Amino acid sequence: MKIKEIMVKKYPYIVLPNSRENALEIMRKNKVDFLPVIDENTYTLKGILTLKSFFENPDETQVALLVQKNIVTIDEESEVKDSIQKMLKNKVRYIIVTKDNRYKGVLLLKHIISRVIARMNIKESIKNVYRNSVFTIWDQTPLFVAFKIMELAKTYVLIAINNKLTPSGILTLEDIARYCEMIKSETKSLLSAPSETEEWEWNVQTIVYIAKNQFTIPKDKKVYDAMSKKIVPVNKYISISGCAKIMARYNYSQLPVLDVEGNLIGIIFDEDLLKASLNYL
Template structure:
């Protein structure tokens, strides 16, 4: 199977220069989590911008400083297994598909591989050996502005949410944070002074007003207010194909894994299924 058989050929992209506000608008309008960045007036790929980039750089407004430059790419004629290995080795969730001239031809994501690859294969092997037994969780009463810092330190794009009794109550993702955030304008003052030397000297000073557009999470909200409460789950004996089908049907990238008593024991991610397919 080749990359061109699975990749998305019709891709929403953005040109540089551009602003955070336009990127957020495109994310929401087209329900995407990343955008390839093209040179203005051209179809040449120069970068990629994701939801994670916006969360990691809340004070930056310019696309050129938000995006990842010269991203790893793949050819449309490449074998899908080689593309999967590239994703696994570099911890990537998506690959721009380009030709030799860096002209954008499509996008390949883990979601594409799950929905068009794994879900079509009869992989009845259990997910048991691919479950993440160590994972990061957060209390549902945690103030929302704290969550991006936990995600950054844990290097996770989603966190399982526990209630006061330690039971699973939801899941919160970067997408939830983006939806809950707002762009605010903040003004800062900077003093500019100049001095001349000689028989006559004076101090000249003025104030420069700098306006920044920042991505800000409301301080009066907690995790419980924005988390996803309707959970799709799995058990250890669930097959790889069944997990892939659930992820495709509900457009999700992870499933909490419960034991027979309904107690949380782990997490299965689309990345884990990717590794299972590669093996």
């Protein structure tokens, strides 16, 4: 199967120059976490702008300085297996598709899950594929604290648990972004200059007010406010293709794994299914 058969040809993109507010609005409107950056005249690829870059650089106002130029690309005539190997090797969830160095679209991991792996009828179970370590968080934790935990744990997803210690939702970086705000802040700076007259005179001081838009997470929001509350669990005996079908049906990138008593024992990610499918391609 060729990449051009399953890639997204009308994926949103952005051109430069542009504002951070506009880029974030495009991401929110289209529910995506990255945007290809395209030359408006030649349609050549200049890089990508990620949601993660906004969080890592909350004070940066110039979008051009947030563009990531070291990106993974693939020709639209390549085979799907080639794209899977590239994703796994580079640890990415998407690949920018080009032809003759011109932007053609995007291949997302979730489309390989729904259009390839879910249809392969792989009967092997996920018991040797899922991860038995999972990052959890209390669903009443402040949202800005949850983001810090994600940052320190180097993960983009947390399983939320309630007071009964059972899963109550899933929180992703995209969920947090929906509640982020652009707040205009103002700081005062004093610039002093020595007097050129008598020693007893006061030094001259100039007050400079510096205004900037800051990307912030509201302090009053909790994990419960932002998380996806629909839990779609699986057990460790479900097949790889069966798990892929559930991910595709609910448009989830990860599913909690529960035992027969309903206890959380792990998590399965779409990239885990991707790696397991290589043996069957």
